[in-house]
Amino acid sequence: MKLSESSDSPAQSNHNQPPTQFHSRPWAASLILTAGLALLAFGIALSLSFGAASIKLEEVWNAVFHFNPELQNHQIIWEIRLPRILGGVLIGVCFAVAGAIMQGMTRNPLADSGLLGLNSGASLTMAICFALFPGTSFLQLMLYSFVGAALAVVMVYGTSAISKSGITPVRLVLAGAAVTALLSALGDTISLYFNVGQDLAFWYAGGLSGTKWVQLGIVVPWVVAAFIGALMLSRSITLLSLGDEIALSLGQRTGMVKVAGMILVLILAGAAVSLVGSIGFVGLIIPHITRKLVGVDYRWIIPCSAIMGALLIVFADLAARMINAPEETPVGVLIALIGVPFFLYLARKERRAL
């Protein structure tokens, strides 16, 4: 059992202790939240001022808070850079929180929305829209990608759930791999057949730079709602992360929590994929680092993951624009360049069998 591994856990002696007692470090979490927000503001400011036209921080401030439509620099910041950067913040939050919820609920250190097929489900519906309904509006694209992500979840969970020995982490990863293979094969078939493959690749790779206020306006309410939902669910997720039996014995309705958590995950992943395509590894890396820093209480992990995810994307995007300026490196590629070594490091440490 999970608890017996951590002999210093106070929970072992007293099962009725609130979950904050399991190696939680609220002070570290508070520090991350405050310092993270400050760093994020700095990153956003830096990112706003950097670009083809270099704009001074002072002017950035004016453009944001005293917008003057007559000035070209103000236009650049307000119409091009700000939506892009806010989009980055948003998808960072989405992928990281989705990853944190999944890792907590499935007790699988390698769970992320890419691995469990959600991203490929959302991408499939995007391919269908691009191929068959070229005029689809962004709101519809986003709603369809929820449907696609949900399709993947139903398939992955359905397969694991109807099996004789129930849902295990191994089964979930296997089902995720198979569903990913199936859905991306269907997506590839459609995009090859209708010749929209490269359009889709451009859409995904250039997603962040193409972000517009309209899109943000559509995505933000969903993400905010899902984030609040995640915070409300965070205590239950902490209990689930200790194992179904413990959660049940503490009076959790585990089935309900899992369904609610999954709905949140697919809103978050679907929204992010519809905005920028499938960016892997954010949902894998961030929750790991966060857990290392703040302990195992998801009431801290979820908000801290959100901040750290946003930080990762904002600075990765900044770096992606600097590396080969004025040309842009897709931010997903840069994240993968950070993510792969991290993943390999985790893989070297991983002792349990999958």
Next chain:
Amino acid sequence: MSNVTNGAIAKASHRKKIHDWVVVIILLVLLVAAFTISANTGTIRLSPMELFSTLFGQGTPQQELILFEFRLPRMVISILIGAGLAVSGCIMQGVSRNSLADPGILGINAGAGLMVMLFVLLFPSMQTMNSLFLLPALALIGSGAAAILIYALSYKKGEGISPTRLLLSGIGVAAGISAAMIIMTLKLTPESYTFVANWLAGSIWGSNWKFVMALLPWLIVLLPFAYYKANVMNVLNLGDQTASGLGTPIEKERILLLAAAVGLASSSVSVSGGIGFVGLVAPHLARKLVGPKHKMLLVTCALVGALLVLVADTITRALPLQKEIPTGLIVAIIGAPYFLYLLSRSKG
């Protein structure tokens, strides 16, 4: 075991043997049936009678041209790569003791794909006939390099290779390579993009006898080698401690077997493109049919793989579409639901 006599054990193992041979014979019959149907599929139809008369040199010149120059090489290649990829997956799963392992997941396809992408990017004008023979060689180099990298990354001093680490390193390297390929995708011309996308999705494009000849030596050497090592794989399946307790030089055998698996997968992938699902599904299905002992398992596995790719390729030719869908996609579309079904039925 005290209440089971030796006679009963012998009887049970005899029954198991008969069962296994029945399975193999049924698979062979299915393969012949699929072969007949496949030879029949296409714009110009050949009835089974015409097919056999053509095979034995009694057909019209037109029938001979269609069968020997177009359909037969492609079908033979489907069968060969199906067997090669399936056995490669079977070895990888056996060696890593992990049912998730397959050549696609272990980065072989990604390594080969990267080289193909690089080639198309650097020499866009060379997509002519002579480059078609360069591509398999490049793919082989790419997949070999990826395999060595993955092995090095999952090696730990004193511990050797752990199955889980091997798998995870493979997933990581594959993801890194895919990221690198995204950058290149954006720089391709639409024509090159279509070529690469088709290649990656696994379309059997090397459909003439020269490719059969290029592929055959690998399979002739490596398939019997795998069969010869079946007992070693049985022992490795017992776990590292038991295996070394039985006197098996684990690390050496593992490297040999992995090298064989990489050779099988990359030679197949070099002709077929990134067909990914055969190596995952075929061993699972074969294990369902004949159990975990590797001698029968490898034979069954090769047959299942060959059948799967042949059927998938026949479907791509039978579909009434203006454009051909890559075989690898059909394999995934057939294979994945079946895999999910298997998963839902399995225990533990």
